[in-house]
Amino acid sequence: MIWEVFRQEQAGEYHTHCGNVHAPDREMxxxxxxxxxxxxxxxxxxxxVPRDEVGEITGDDVAFGGTTDKSYRWATTYRTTGADASEVVESESEQADAEQGRGDD
Known part of the structure; x- marks a missing residue:
């Protein structure tokens, strides 16, 4: 039987898949x-976790992230004719970093 293994490095962090093992029972x-x-x-x-017990949902099964356009929530959506406020410049940098991080998953 194949068992999937998820590892948590530090308390409070997410468990991430790290591989699998072949064993006849849970204790082994x-x-x-x-x-x-x-x-x-x-x-x-x-x-x-037994491999057979792991469920999968794909993009074919459900639309992840929704279909509603909520770009108005991002500071990068708005453009002004004058000089940008420092908060907007900082926010644009943070949003760009967040978008790049989401693309890696």
Whole structure:
């Protein structure tokens, strides 16, 4: 049986998928996961889940992020004819960083 392993580096952070292990039961899977995935990097906890129990939702199943245009919420949407206020310049930089981060996921 294949078990998927999710690792949390520090308390309060998200668990991220780090691989899988092959084991006949849950206890062996937890032991294998600890040896294979818990000792290489700092680890706070591991989740070990049967592969058959992991559900997937794709973009074909549902429209992620909605379809409503809410660009008015972003400072980068608005342009002025005069000099930009310092808050707008800082916000544009933050929004650009956020958009670039979302593109990496």
């Amino acid at each position: 899977a937890k032991q294998f996961a600890a040896v294979q995935h818990g000792r290489r990097k700092p680890t706070n906890s591991l989740w070990v």
